[in-house]
Amino acid sequence: MLLPRLTKVLVGAVSVAVATMAQLNLPNSGFWGQHRAEQYLAVGGLVAMAVAEVLGSVVDHVQMPRVRQFEQELRAVLSAGISQLAVSSVADWRDIGVSAYHARGVPWLRRLVLVDSLRLCSGPKLGSRWRPGRGVIGTAYEQEDLLAVDWESYFKSAESGGPNSWRARSDLDRFGLSWGELMRTKALVGVAACPVWSEGGKLTGVVCVEAPADLSAAGVGAIIRDIAIAVGDLGTPPASWWNYVGRRVA
Amino acid sequence: MSGHVVSSSFVDDVARFGGTASQINRLRASSSTGTHGGPEAPPRDRRVQRARDGRKASDRFLLWLAGVNYDLASRSYVDRTRHATIGFAVLTTALMAGSSLLLVLTSAGVDTVLAVPAAVMWTVLITTLERALVASATRRFDSFRRAMATTLVGFAIAALVATAVAQPLMLRVFQPEIEQQIRATRLQEAQSFRSDTPALQQLQARVEEARQAMLKAQQLYQCELDGTCGTWVPGHGQATSLRRFEYDRARAEYDRVGEQYEAAFSQAEQDAAALSHRPVGLLEQLRALNEVARQEPTVATASMIVTGMFIVVEMLPLLLVALMRRRGATLYEKLLAIQERSAQDEYELDAIHRAGARRLADDTDPQVDDVLRRFEEQRDEISQLTRATLATVVQLAEERAARRTG
Structure with missing residues (x-):
């Protein structure tokens, strides 16, 4: 999302500057007579921006019912996930957080972007953006398998070893995290992530559960897989989802 | 997993x-x-379902084109065949419309790369329009007036589209006659263009004038030289030199005007050639067809018949619907009515549930408060009655016990 926005801002700034300077005859009246192509380009840029804005609004408006439905279905899945995990006595239902991430970007520059998350009480944030191979979420995506980590013990052992010992570990052993990134995860106790496959069997994202409990039990794994299947069933979020103000971002 | x-x-x-x-x-x-x-797991695609029970995928497509529900229409062989036929007619009509636009665009000199997508878009548009018309015509209305109005509007739109689509196809049918007529008309135009140019006519008059002046000057010079006019002295003298000078000047003027005329004439020739070789437009073709029809009554009759035929083919879906209509509702129509009624009931029930849930969730709703208050009051009354009954029972039991001991 950053690149298109940046492009839009740059095109807008340059086009407005050129058009305004030409209107005000700056730096002098004869200057823009020799730069007609630039003026046409600036007007073209402004028109393109206006058209892009209008089209974006229309697309958002058209997709709104689908976005609402997607939101409703996703919230139902995340709520059901929390309910199931609470029933299996993992932790108190207020302390369980469930998040869904979707893989976006070109194949060589994939990133896992938070689609939506649900947690009924305040608690540690899992972050809205991960890369494959980084963190439990990225590692589960890269290894394409369910991954449950007793993060509390893991963190304690890493912290006791110190930064140098941490840096000496292999990338996989560190979950691709730097020392600073590790230090920011102190509040986490148990983290589990499960890849999400679409109906066609394509890897599309990850669901992640965090709770103050051990999430490595088989029953918990089955529930996380249920959540992953239900999220995979929903398919790719609508294009307007990423601009939707109702979306929660961690 | x-x-x-x-x-x-x-x-x-x-x-x-x-x-x-x-x-x-x-x-x-x-x-x-x-x-x-x-x-x-094997990939599952929800959009396309494999054809089952001998039902062909093509049937599904044709029934979609006819604007009917496949699951309902395929329950009856008669309904399925009927609607598949209408769907085929819609497909034919749309393809004809696409071909027609392609012909128009290519004959107007539009590049094929642009003409083909435009024709495809036109085909899709006509398919949608015909599908909507057929779907509305298939539907039965309670009111006769409404049914008639819908049918008439549908036919009017279909006739308009049919006429627009039939015209280019007819031009294609009579193409040889039209081309011949266009050639003849252009030849005539070129000839009249050459002769009617005012500048050319003016130059021609000036050439003639210069020629006359030159002939007169030549005659005067010759007779001066012979001694038969002027000074009446034969041979070269001063007067002869003067006449010679006048003659040379008149000849130079004649040559100059003649060159001008030739230049203007060749320009007019070029213009006439350009006029003859300009691209043939749709309007010109229509004019040529009208001209041919005016000159040849046979062509006029044939043109009317072919146009009518194309219009009938273009209106075929609606005509088929009208022809296949019969008294009483078909099985498909009955099933559709049941399904629509069921969907409506389901929606209304859902709306009632939602409204009920909203009212219950709304803390400010006075009616809900009223119901709850009444419930609370009754609950108190019930508990009071229960307590009173229990007290009576206890009292009776105590009295009975006292009597036994007494």
Whole structure:
């Protein structure tokens, strides 16, 4: 999302500057007579921006019912996930957080972007953006398998070893995290992530559960897989989802 | 993740937390069959379903074109065949419309790369329009007036589209005659263009004038030289030199004007040639066809028949619907009515549930408060009555016990 926005801002700034300077005859009246192509380009840029804005609004408006439905279905899945995990006595239902991430970007520059998350009480944030191979979420995506980590013990052992010992570990052993990134995860106790496959069997994202409990039990794994299947069933979020103000971002 | 089946309690929870009906159905289906399975599971595409029970995919497409529900229409062989025929007519009409536009665009000199997408878009548009017309014509209305109005509007639109589509096709049918007429008309135009140019006529007059002046000067010079006019002295003298000078000047003027005329004439020739070789437009073709029809009554009759035929073909879907209409509702129409009624009831029930849930959730609703207050009051009354009854029972028991001991 950053690149298109940046492009839009740059095109807008340059086009407005050129058009305004030409209107005000700056730096002098004869200057823009020799730069007609630039003026046409600036007007073209402004028109393109206006058209892009209008089209974006229309697309958002058209997709709104689908976005609402997607939101409703996703919230139902995340709520059901929390309910199931609470029933299996993992932790108190207020302390369980469930998040869904979707893989976006070109194949060589994939990133896992938070689609939506649900947690009924305040608690540690899992972050809205991960890369494959980084963190439990990225590692589960890269290894394409369910991954449950007793993060509390893991963190304690890493912290006791110190930064140098941490840096000496292999990338996989560190979950691709730097020392600073590790230090920011102190509040986490148990983290589990499960890849999400679409109906066609394509890897599309990850669901992640965090709770103050051990999430490595088989029953918990089955529930996380249920959540992953239900999220995979929903398919790719609508294009307007990423601009939707109702979306929660961690 | 292979072979993992979604638990039914999870699906129930999704339903409890407001999952949509389609979502629940999908999850229930995967829960009961266990079709989910990550990479190992065979890919399932919900958009395309394999043809079952001898029902062809083409039938499905044709029934879609006819604007009917496949599942309902395919329950009766008669209905299925009927609507498939209408769907085929819609397809034919749309393809004819696309071909017609392609002919118009290519004959107007539009590049094929642009003409083909435009024709495809036109085909899609006509398909949509015809589908909508057929779907509205298939529907039965309670009011006769409304049915008639819908039918008439449908026919009017179809006739308009048919006429627009038939015209280019007819031009194609009579192309040889039209081309011949265009050639003749252009030849005539070129000839009249050459002779009618005012500048050329003016130059021609000036050439003639210069020629006359030159001939007169030549005659004067010759007779001066012979001694038969002027000074009446034969041979070269001063007067002869003067006449010679006048003659040379008149000849130079004649040559100059002649060159001008030739230049203007060749320009007019070029213009006439350009006029003859300009691209043939649609309007010119229509004019030529009218001209041919005016000159040849046979062509006029044939043109009317062919146009009529094309219009009939273009209106075929609606005509088929009208021809196949019969007294009483068909099985498809009955099933459709039942389904629509059921969907409406379901929606209304859902709306009532939603409204009820909203009212219950609304703390400020006075009616809900009133009901709750009455319930509370009655509960107090019930508990008072219960307590009174119990007290009476206890009292009676105590009296009985006292009597026994006494």
